[in-house]
Amino acid sequence: MRITVDAERCVGSGMCVLTVGEVFDQCQDDGKVIVLRPEPPAETQDAVREAVDLCPAAAIALSADRRP
Amino acid sequence: MGESLYAVTTMPTARQPGCPFDPPAELTDARRHGPISRYTFPGGRPGWLITGYDLVRSVLAEPRFSSRKELMRHPTIDYGDIEIPPAPPGEFLLMDEPQHSRYRKPLISKFTVRRMRLLTERVERITADHLDAMEEAGPPADLVTAFAKPIPAIMICELLGVPYQDRGSFQEQVDSFMNGETSDEDLIAAYTATQDYLAGLVAAKRANPTDDVLSDLTDSDLTDEELKGIALILLAAGLDTTANMLALGTFALLRNPEQLAALRADPALADGAVEELLRYLSVAKTFMRTALEDVELGGQTIKAGSPVILSYHTANRDPERFADPHVLDLRRRDGGHLAFGHGIHQCLGQQLARVEMRVAFPALVDRFPTLRLAVPPEGVALRPETADIYGVKSLPVTWDA
Numbered sequence: 001m002r003i004t005v006d007a008e009r010c011v012g013s014g015m016c017v018l019t020v021g022e023v024f025d026q027c028q029d030d031g032k033v034i035v036l037r038p039e040p041p042a043e044t045q046d047a048v049r050e051a052v053d054l055c056p057a058a059a060i061a062l063s064a065d066r067r068p
Numbered sequence: 069m070g071e072s073l074y075a076v077t078t079m080p081t082a083r084q085p086g087c088p089f090d091p092p093a094e095l096t097d098a099r100r101h102g103p104i105s106r107y108t109f110p111g112g113r114p115g116w117l118i119t120g121y122d123l124v125r126s127v128l129a130e131p132r133f134s135s136r137k138e139l140m141r142h143p144t145i146d147y148g149d150i151e152i153p154p155a156p157p158g159e160f161l162l163m164d165e166p167q168h169s170r171y172r173k174p175l176i177s178k179f180t181v182r183r184m185r186l187l188t189e190r191v192e193r194i195t196a197d198h199l200d201a202m203e204e205a206g207p208p209a210d211l212v213t214a215f216a217k218p219i220p221a222i223m224i225c226e227l228l229g230v231p232y233q234d235r236g237s238f239q240e241q242v243d244s245f246m247n248g249e250t251s252d253e254d255l256i257a258a259y260t261a262t263q264d265y266l267a268g269l270v271a272a273k274r275a276n277p278t279d280d281v282l283s284d285l286t287d288s289d290l291t292d293e294e295l296k297g298i299a300l301i302l303l304a305a306g307l308d309t310t311a312n313m314l315a316l317g318t319f320a321l322l323r324n325p326e327q328l329a330a331l332r333a334d335p336a337l338a339d340g341a342v343e344e345l346l347r348y349l350s351v352a353k354t355f356m357r358t359a360l361e362d363v364e365l366g367g368q369t370i371k372a373g374s375p376v377i378l379s380y381h382t383a384n385r386d387p388e389r390f391a392d393p394h395v396l397d398l399r400r401r402d403g404g405h406l407a408f409g410h411g412i413h414q415c416l417g418q419q420l421a422r423v424e425m426r427v428a429f430p431a432l433v434d435r436f437p438t439l440r441l442a443v444p445p446e447g448v449a450l451r452p453e454t455a456d457i458y459g460v461k462s463l464p465v466t467w468d469a
Contacts, residue, residue: 012176013414014184018422019403021181031176054404056414058129 001045002063007032009059019054020047033059073368074101076117077108079144079377081453088450088460089320089349090394095119095382103386104366107377110146115375116368121386121406123366124378128411133357133376135413137162140356141375144454158290158297161305161413168412171298174288175416178227178281184419187223191427194222199435207466208442215432216315216463217307220424224306227420228299229273229280238265239307246308248455266296266303302417309352310421312451312459314428317345319448319463321433322441324396331398332433341398342425347405348396350381351458355409380406381458442466 003023012031016024023044025034040048052060080092090096095117098105103120118124127133137155140162155162160171177183202214209215217239225235241258244250250258270282270292277283281302285295321328331341355378359370370376384405385393391402408415415421433439441448442464449461 011172011412011414012180012416013408014179014181014419015414017181018419026180026182027177028180028182029177030173031178031180050403056129056410057412 001040001048002065003035003038003040003048004061004063005033005035006059006061009057011057011059013056015054015056016051016060019051020044023048024051039065073104073106074098075106075108079107079117081144083450083453086446088445088448089316089323089396091353091379091381091385092453095379096385099382099386102366104368107143109141109143109375111141111148113141113375114371115141115143115377116365116370117377117379118366119379119382119386120366121383121389124380124383124406125410127357127365127376127378128406128409128413130363130411131165132360132363134164134360135162135168135357136164139358139373139375141358143354143356143375143377156293156297158294158299159301160298161301165412171290171294172412172416174285174290175281175298175302178284179416179419181419184423187227187420188423188427190226191219191223191424192431194219195428195431199431203435203469206469208464209466211318211463211465212311212315212460213462215428216318217311219314219428220310220421221307223420223424224303224417227281227306228302229278229282230269230303234265234269238262238303241265242304242307245304246455246457247461248452262300263296266299267292270295270299305415306417306420308457309417310424312351312457313345313349313421313425315463316349316351316459317425317429318432318439318465319441319445319460320345320349320396321429322439322465323445327396327398328433331430332437335430335434337398338426338430339422340401341429342422343403343405344396344398344400345425345429346407347384347390347400347402349458350384350405350407352407352409352456353381353458354379354456380409436465436467438468439465440467 010032023037023040027034076098080094084093099119103123105117107115107117109115138152160168198215202209241262244258273283274286331337357376359374361372363370387393408418451459
C-alpha cells in the first residue's frame with residue numbers, strides 16, 4: 001500500500017491524524033496533511049483505509065505497492 | 069418512480085413526546101420511504117429533503133451544491149422574493165470556494181489535532197474547577213449553567229482572546245442566535261451588539277496583539293471587517309455546540325444507566341463514547357445547500373437553483389449505515405458519523421470539541437457517582453426543533469452529597 005495526498009484539497013479537519021496518528025500528521029505552519037509513513041506498516045493499513053474514507057475533502061489516495 | 073417519490077409536506081417543529089433524543093418521527097418516516105424526499109418550500113418552490121446517510125454525505129462532498137447564503141431559502145418561513153445579501157466578510161460557513169478558503173486556510177493550523185491535544189490539561193483544570201464549585205455549592209444544580217456552558221466558553225474565549233470579563237454578556241447574545249425562540253427584533257439587537265463588541269475586540273488586538281488566534285490573524289492580509297466575521301462564527305460555533313452536546317449528552321447518559329455505568333467503569337471507553345454521543349445526538353442537525361446546476365442524486369434530478377435540506381440527525385440514524393441506529397451504544401465502532409458534517413465545510417473546531425468532551429464527560433460521571441435527574445425526564449425543558457442547535461434549556465441534576 002502506498003499513500004499519496006493532495007495538500008491543495010486538504011481542509012485540515014485532522015480526521016487522518018485522529019484515525020491513524022502513526023501514519024499522518026498535520027504541518028505546524030499550515031495545518032495541512034503530512035504523510036509520515038507513505039508505505040504504512042501492515043498493522044495500520046485497515047486504519048489507513050478508514051482515514052481515506054473519513055477524509056472530508058477526499059485528499060488521500062491509495063495505490064498498490066510498485067514492485068520492481 | 070418519480071411519481072411515487074415520498075413527499076414531506078411540512079417540516080416538523082417538535083419531537084415525539086418522551087423521545088427527546090430522537091429526530092422527529094416525520095423525518096424518520098421519510099427515511100423509511102427512501103433517502104430522498106420531495107419538500108415544497110414556503111412560497112411553492114420545489115425542493116428536497118435528504119435523510120439518507122450516503123446521500124447526505126455525497127451532497128456535502130459535491131461542489132455543485134452551494135453553501136452561499138444569498139442562494140439559501142428558509143425551509144419554513146416565506147420571506148417572499150426578497151433579495152438575500154451574501155454572507156458578510158469572514159463568515160465562511162456560508163461561502164463557496166474560493167472565498168471560503170481565504171478564511172479557512174489561515175485557521176486550520178490553529179485547530180490541528182496536535183494543538184488541540186496540548187489543551188487537554190487546561191480543559192482538565194477548568195473542568196475540575198467547575199466540578200469543585202458544584203460540589204461546594206451542593207445539590208441540586210443546573211448542569212447547563214454549572215458545567216456544560218462554561219467549559220467550552222472558557223476554552224474558545226481563551227483560544228481566540230476574548231477577555232474573561234466579557235464572556236457572560238457575549239454568551240447570552242450567542243445563545244439568542246441559536247435557541248430558536250428569539251424574536252426577530254431581539255435577534256437583530258443581539259446581532260448588532262455582538263458585531264459592535266467584536267469590532268472593538270479586533271481593533272484592540274490590532275493595537276495590542278496578545279497570544280491568541282485573533283491577534284495572530286491580525287498579522288495577515290485579512291481586513292478588520294473580515295476578522296470580525298471570522299471571530300463571530302468561531303465564537304458562535306465554539307460556544308453553543310459543545311455546550312449543548314455536554315448537557316444533552318449527560319441527559320442521554322442518565323436515561324441510559326447501563327451505558328453510564330460502562331463509561332464510569334472504563335475510562336478507556338471515553339473516546340468511543342464521545343463519537344457515539346455525537347452520532348446519537350447530532351445537535352447541529354440540519355444544514356442547507358442549493359444546486360448550482362442540474363445534478364443527478366439518488367435517481368432524481370435536482371434542478372439548478374433547487375434548495376436541499378440535509379437532515380444530519382436522521383442520516384446519523386440511518387439503519388443502512390448504523391446497526392440498531394436508535395440505540396445509544398458507547399461500544400459502537402462504526403465511525404464516520406456526520407455530526408461534524410463532511411466536505412470542505414466539515415467542522416474546523418471538531419478536534420477542540422473532542423478534547424473538551426473526552427475530558428468533561430468522564431470527569432463528571434467520576435466525580436458524582438450518584439448523579440441523577442432532579443426532575444422527571446419529561447420535565448426537562450428542550451429547545452424547539454426550529455433551533456439551529458438542539459439541546460436542553462436547563463438540566464436540573466442532583467446527587468448524594
